[in-house]
Amino acid sequence: MLDRSHNAAPLPPEIARRRTFAIISHPDAGKTTLTEKFLLYGGAIQMAGQVRAKGEARRTRSDFMQMEKDRGISVSASAMSFDFGTYRFNLVDTPGHSDFSEDTYRTLTAVDAAVMVIDGAKGVESQTQKLFEVCRLRDLPILTFCNKMDREARDTFEIIDEIQENLAIDVTPASWPIGQGRDFLGCYDILNDRLELMDRADRNKVAETIRLQGLDDPKMADHVPPALLEQLREEVEMARELLPAFDQQALLDGTLTPIWFGSAINSFGVKELMTGIGDFGPQPQPQKAEPRQISPDEDKVTGFVFKVQANMDPKHRDRVAFVRMASGHFKRGMKLTHVRSKKPMAISNPVLFLASDRELAEEAWAGDIMGIPNHGQLRIGDTLTEGEALRVSGIPSFAPELLQNCRAGDPMKAKHLDKALSQFAEEGAAKVFKPMMGAGFIVGVVGALQFEVLASRIELEYGLPVRFEGSQFTSARWVSGTDAAVDKFVQANKQHIAHDNDGDLVYLTRLQWDIDRVARDYPDINLTATKEMM
Numbered sequence: 001m002l003d004r005s006h007n008a009a010p011l012p013p014e015i016a017r018r019r020t021f022a023i024i025s026h027p028d029a030g031k032t033t034l035t036e037k038f039l040l041y042g043g044a045i046q047m048a049g050q051v052r053a054k055g056e057a058r059r060t061r062s063d064f065m066q067m068e069k070d071r072g073i074s075v076s077a078s079a080m081s082f083d084f085g086t087y088r089f090n091l092v093d094t095p096g097h098s099d100f101s102e103d104t105y106r107t108l109t110a111v112d113a114a115v116m117v118i119d120g121a122k123g124v125e126s127q128t129q130k131l132f133e134v135c136r137l138r139d140l141p142i143l144t145f146c147n148k149m150d151r152e153a154r155d156t157f158e159i160i161d162e163i164q165e166n167l168a169i170d171v172t173p174a175s176w177p178i179g180q181g182r183d184f185l186g187c188y189d190i191l192n193d194r195l196e197l198m199d200r201a202d203r204n205k206v207a208e209t210i211r212l213q214g215l216d217d218p219k220m221a222d223h224v225p226p227a228l229l230e231q232l233r234e235e236v237e238m239a240r241e242l243l244p245a246f247d248q249q250a251l252l253d254g255t256l257t258p259i260w261f262g263s264a265i266n267s268f269g270v271k272e273l274m275t276g277i278g279d280f281g282p283q284p285q286p287q288k289a290e291p292r293q294i295s296p297d298e299d300k301v302t303g304f305v306f307k308v309q310a311n312m313d314p315k316h317r318d319r320v321a322f323v324r325m326a327s328g329h330f331k332r333g334m335k336l337t338h339v340r341s342k343k344p345m346a347i348s349n350p351v352l353f354l355a356s357d358r359e360l361a362e363e364a365w366a367g368d369i370m371g372i373p374n375h376g377q378l379r380i381g382d383t384l385t386e387g388e389a390l391r392v393s394g395i396p397s398f399a400p401e402l403l404q405n406c407r408a409g410d411p412m413k414a415k416h417l418d419k420a421l422s423q424f425a426e427e428g429a430a431k432v433f434k435p436m437m438g439a440g441f442i443v444g445v446v447g448a449l450q451f452e453v454l455a456s457r458i459e460l461e462y463g464l465p466v467r468f469e470g471s472q473f474t475s476a477r478w479v480s481g482t483d484a485a486v487d488k489f490v491q492a493n494k495q496h497i498a499h500d501n502d503g504d505l506v507y508l509t510r511l512q513w514d515i516d517r518v519a520r521d522y523p524d525i526n527l528t529a530t531k532e533m534m
């Protein structure tokens, strides 16, 4: 269990002002629109529409991206930094499609909080639920934004009840919607006793704020028609009676989520949510590591790789490792130790992901996300330190749920396939297994769509057409045990044995029956469905 008490003493101000979070949502709930508004208020872009425009420009670069666009899914994750008031926000984007859940899981190891966006008409959808469960595994604090209140939405109590029931978390309203659909006027800000009115005429205009002395303030009647006002007073009174009051500690413990109602496309409710993230959200948290936990206020710099993206620009064959800074104050040019290889690495061209463009980072603090271009030395799960042999833990690799044989379409180019697959394995895009017996590779993924993405990337980035074909195996398990037990097991089961990209042994299975048989016949052998990246 992570000991969060290390943050009891005040952090240095530069670290304390950082908020590192991700947005989780079901596709179409409004994540992109909300991100865009965040960036707009964060001064990172001048005009709404740029995130999408930039996305389009990037997508036209390749067929792979074209596929992403056609299917309306967002495959690649990125990080964005911007200031909001006195805070520095680091927003880490998570891929929305369920086929990319492993990537998403690892992304969530790099953040301290999540913003959950739900559609006011649809409530908690399947992907929201899945992502929420992942956040729960790490007790991540969650702030909720109920979007699209300018359209017909569900009853407010119904939405809150659904979250409480389906996700088993307490919900406290930070704001309360006044009317809905065409009658939606805005929100009563429960935390600050203010009226926030939406401007329908100008989508980019920030809501008008009217300060009030509570719900009975006579000024209310100047802005809210009598019927809606009566309903609002009744509902807020009821909500105060029936629902838990706001409690920052409960939010930080992950047991209570405050909910804001709004309309991202109308820029409504977004500033209030951002203020909530800043004022109530967690500061950079300690990081689980071996042999000891890392506290963000330590003087020495540490960081860990949670994502690798290769060939962001196919022309340059670059590879960027996304590093979450866990402690200290990093300055450009510093030499850090790459703990896995025990080798020093001069970090001379790190990149900060300022929303408008990639920019060279002169410095970074605990909580920040930094991109480090490299030629493949940095892998997911790697730790960088100023010399101490620390290893960040808790970044898992999951056994794939689908396996297929992969063959080069052109036998002359077969040897390039090895390189291409190995790169995607390092990037975390697939598991690649080299069977002990026979030729070729077996590729494992979590969702079927990943095979298509891989095939088009291999063709695009390596000029190598490939075919994925059914495999006799259906899943893989990592093998561990004493050397003697593993040797004996491998000798007797060569047909089932392969090595993964890190050289670790895996047992390929056809049926659950295989796994049960191993448990029965080889009590000294452990088969596991997850492996910790290191």
Ligand code: G4P
Pocket (backbone or CB within 6 Å): 025, 026, 027, 028, 029, 030, 031, 032, 033, 034, 147, 148, 149, 150, 151, 262, 263, 264, 265, 266
């Ligand atoms: P996602 O990233 O979660 O998938 O959602 P995205 O922001 O792309 O939003 C999905 C759709 O919902 C978009 O419409 C977007 O304009 C719309 N939307 C977002 N916020 C609101 C809101 O507050 N109110 C209403 N009424 N709609 C909202 P689209 O038609 O799919 O795309 P577009 O043509 O508008 O770009």
